Amino acid sequence: MTRKELKNIAPKLSELKSMKTGFEIPNGYFDALEDKVMSKLITEDTNDIPEGYFDTIEDRVFEKIKNEEPKVISLKNRFVKIATPMAIAASILLLITLQLFNTNQEDIFANLETSEIETWINNGDLDLSTFEITSVYSDANFENLELYDAYSDDDLMEYLGDIDLESFILTN
């Protein structure tokens, strides 16, 4: 795109073209740049690994393995080291198990009065889902439940009057 074309397509941009970006640099910035880059290269070189380091790493590792004398560990010391923590852990486990089995759950429920259980249920503390009830009473026939008595005809008419029939059909 030539200047003339730019002027035709974008006259405002063409006008601004003679202006600079407005970006500035600190005085003398470029004078020290070569030295900064060279010292950066030297710093990076110092941190670099020696040349050919990875070529010889395998040999050096094997040499180190060969030169290392195997450690002799006494069997008695080894047994004491392993057995002590195991013995402590086993004792704790035994203590917890005994505590758990000492408590007799049946005694607790046998001592409960029927009235106490009723009060607990009436307070709404028995939180059972429909699924839990059906899984316990699998032979119960829920079809015989007389639910229709729970709502009067007036209640049903009032409910049907409140709802938007179109959205009700769509959602059901």
Place this chain on the structure above:
Amino acid sequence: MTSEQELIAQLKNKQTQENAFRILMGQYKERLYWHIRKIVVSHADADDVLQNTFVKIYRNIDKFKGESKLYSWMYRIATNESITFINKRAKQNNVDISEYQHNLAETLQDDVHFSGSEIQLILQKAIATLPEKQQLVFKMKYFDEMKYNDMSEILETSVGALKASYFHAVKKIEKIITAH
């Protein structure tokens, strides 16, 4: 042998490398700096990226096969370093690159190394609204008046695609600055 070929030969020779590299930096530091600065916007970031660019050039000069001009090869490294840099910065700030560039343009007036007028600020903000590649094309052509063939080597994009990209960028920016 041209002076560029001589310089490349010296750069590849361990004994003449350092001196040749200083000559190369002297020749290209300002051009590369301004190219980088227009992409990363702040001076401190441009300084960082310029140094990294030269380090990369020094380390990879042996891989330069002369298939493109040395100038294009260096510009490509500078462009890639700048894009990598702003992507990294955007990631650090948990924003995408376009939001990062938009934020850069918005805070430009507080930059001590920016003395542009209001219209220059509007221009920078308008450029920040363009897609990343279009921004690059616009900056290289509008500010640096780079030839399409050189841009094609640097950005590895066909001349036709670059022309179309520049045309769209110009239209969009003109619309934004005219509205102000």
